[in-house]
Amino acid sequence: xxxxxxxxxxxxxxxxxxxxxxxxxxxxxxxxxxxxxxxxxxxxxxxxxxxxxxxxxxxxxxxxxxxxxxxxxxxxxxxxxxxxxxxxxxxxxxxxxxxxxxxxxxxxxxxxxxxxxxxxxxxxxxxxxxxxxxxxxxxxxxxxxxxxxxxxxxxxxxxxxxxxxxxxxxxxxxxxxxxxxxxxxxxxxxxxxxxxxxxxxxxxxxxxxxxxxxxxxxxxxxxxxxxxxxxxxxxxxxxxxxxxxxxxxxxxxxxxxxxxxxxxxxxxxxxxxxxxxxxxxxxxxxxxxxxxxxxxxxxxxxxxxxxxxxxxxxxxxxxxxxxxxxxxxxxxxxxxxxxxxxxxxxxxxxxxxxxxxxxxxxxxxxxxxxxxxxxxxxxxxxx
Numbered sequence: 001x002x003x004x005x006x007x008x009x010x011x012x013x014x015x016x017x018x019x020x021x022x023x024x025x026x027x028x029x030x031x032x033x034x035x036x037x038x039x040x041x042x043x044x045x046x047x048x049x050x051x052x053x054x055x056x057x058x059x060x061x062x063x064x065x066x067x068x069x070x071x072x073x074x075x076x077x078x079x080x081x082x083x084x085x086x087x088x089x090x091x092x093x094x095x096x097x098x099x100x101x102x103x104x105x106x107x108x109x110x111x112x113x114x115x116x117x118x119x120x121x122x123x124x125x126x127x128x129x130x131x132x133x134x135x136x137x138x139x140x141x142x143x144x145x146x147x148x149x150x151x152x153x154x155x156x157x158x159x160x161x162x163x164x165x166x167x168x169x170x171x172x173x174x175x176x177x178x179x180x181x182x183x184x185x186x187x188x189x190x191x192x193x194x195x196x197x198x199x200x201x202x203x204x205x206x207x208x209x210x211x212x213x214x215x216x217x218x219x220x221x222x223x224x225x226x227x228x229x230x231x232x233x234x235x236x237x238x239x240x241x242x243x244x245x246x247x248x249x250x251x252x253x254x255x256x257x258x259x260x261x262x263x264x265x266x267x268x269x270x271x272x273x274x275x276x277x278x279x280x281x282x283x284x285x286x287x288x289x290x291x292x293x294x295x296x297x298x299x300x301x302x303x304x305x306x307x308x309x310x311x312x313x314x315x316x317x318x319x320x321x322x323x324x325x326x327x328x329x330x331x332x333x334x335x336x337x338x339x340x341x342x343x344x345x346x347x348x349x350x351x352x353x354x355x356x357x358x359x360x361x362x363x364x365x366x367x368x369x370x371x372x373x374x375x376x377x378x379x380x381x382x383x
Contacts (some may be wrong), residue, residue, distance in 0.1 A: 009063035068111065072096045077176075079101060079112035082121070082129065083238060084109055087172065102150055106130055106167035109182035112236060112284065113155050113166065123157045123164045130165040137168070140212055141178070145205030147171060147225055147235030170235065173225030178202075181226055182290055183298075189290035192322070196349055198232050199287040199323060203342040206280050210338050215246040215272055219253040221286050251275040255302050256293040257282045259331070260309040274333050278340060281330025285315055288323045322348050 075087045075097035086109050091100035104110070107126030109117045121129075130152060137149035146229045148171035157164040175181065180200070182189075187197065202224055209216055216223075216237070223236040225331050239252045251258075257279040258265030268275055282293055289308060293315040294305045317324060326344045335341045 010289070046170050049107055053205050057369065068117075072098060074111065074117075076101075076107065076109070081096040083107060088112070101172055103172045104153065104167040104169055105133075106153075108166075110153075110155075110166050113153060116166075123166070126166055127164040130168055132211035132267065133238050133240075134168055136167070136214060136240045139214060139242070140209060140237075143205070143208050145201055145208060145233055147173070147233045173227055173233065173235075175228075177222050178224040178226055178232060178287070182221065182286065182292060183296050186291065192288075193349075194230055195288050195290060196323065196345070198230055199284045200342065200345045200349060201232040202234070202283055202287060203280060203338060203345055205232070205274070206283075207338045207342045209234075209240075210273070210276070214240055215243055215245045215276060216240050217252040219257050219276065219283065221283060222254075224283075246272050248272060255305045255309065256315075258309060260312045260314060263306060263310050265306060265309050270333065273337075277330050277333065277335050279337055280338055281327045282315065284323055284330070284341075285317075285321075285327045288327075289315075289318060291318075295326065 069076070073089045077087060078085045084107075085103055086103045087097040087103050088111070089095050089097045089099040089100070090112060091097075091102050092100065107129060109118055109120035116123075134149065136280055137146075140146050142148065148216065150169040150171060151169040152165050153169055154163045154165050157166065190198070202221075205224075206216065214237075216234070217239040218236055223234060225233050225235055227233060240246075248271075249268065250266055251272060251273070252266060256267050257378045259268075259270070259275075259278050270278075286293055294300050294308055294313075321327070323345060326341055326348070329335055329344070330341055
């Protein structure tokens with residue numbers, strides 16, 4: 001545990017991450033860290049669950065030379081039980097990892113493509129997962145709403161063996177995950193029109209996936225990345241697959257994106273595409289309401305979310321939401337495709353723009369009428 005805490009403290013000194021809370025659950029040694037970063041206005045999440053009786057993740061992490069992190073040669077951006085996303089200094093013009101234009105995603109941190117520093121998986125596991133995710137990116141091709149896949153990084157890991165894929169190289173999102181932005185800017189959300197536009201962009205990405213028969217699976221604003229001018233791109237396809245290969249009785253999204261009615265929200269009988277459309281409705285809700293469904297993870301645990309689902313509760317609306325009908329249409333499985341939901345969102349945007357234009361024209365007419373009245377009043381007073 002000392003190693004893990006020390007690692008985060010080093011990152012804290014560097015100014016990239018500030019530790020906010022630490023939870024340790026025994027006996028499985030499940031470690032979950034959440035931290036806020038003023039630089040990216042978000043939360044950094046770390047989750048590692050080793051097998052009982054061993055701490056391979058922490059042992060691997062201890063191999064990470066603190067100097068590389070402290071000196072900005074490596075920047076850890078996020079980690080789950082199966083992968084780590086990081087940047088390295090070699091990919092920047094300044095010699096600092098934080099300035100790199102691309103990021104690496106793999107089963108472990110590699111330094112200059114030669115040395116695995118940990119924490120992570122075996123070369124075989126990393127190779128399999130990286131190649132599978134690369135196939136999804138290639139199937140989706142380049143699209144404005146999909147994170148740009150640059151390359152599959154391959155190296156001779158062991159002498160005499162076939163080269164192994166050790167990471168995906170992806171474009172870097174300068175403003176991090178959308179979920180982090182939502183959590184950190186609750187008191188000062190974007191205007192309604194901007195939120196609607198972001199929801200449309202999110203839906204465009206999902207509709208593009210479905211046109212290519214890809215099931216996203218890990219459906220969440222955590223996996224939507226923010227770029228300049230509030231542009232949204234979707235990523236993280238490690239748990240994705242084509243429709244015909246995706247499980248037909250299980251769906252892998254977070255509990256907050258699952259329909260109510262069961263204590264086992266990832267199991268389902270409504271069909272995988274319907275689950276994706278339901279989750280799309282929840283994503284539109286989160287973006288347009290600008291709040292995490294059922295409350296942010298730092299305030300509402302997954303057990304509490306599941307309890308709400310068992311009670312049949314859906315996320316609550318704060319007030320007027322122009323997209324509410326679309327959201328409920330997704331939740332009630334009224335849409336046959338994500339494209340239909342997208343088109344309804346786009347119509348909302350068109351109506352809103354026409355309303356705004358109409359308002360401007362009305363104001364202009366009011367001003368002109370006022371000026372005409374003043375002109376007549378002035379002429380009358382002269383006579």
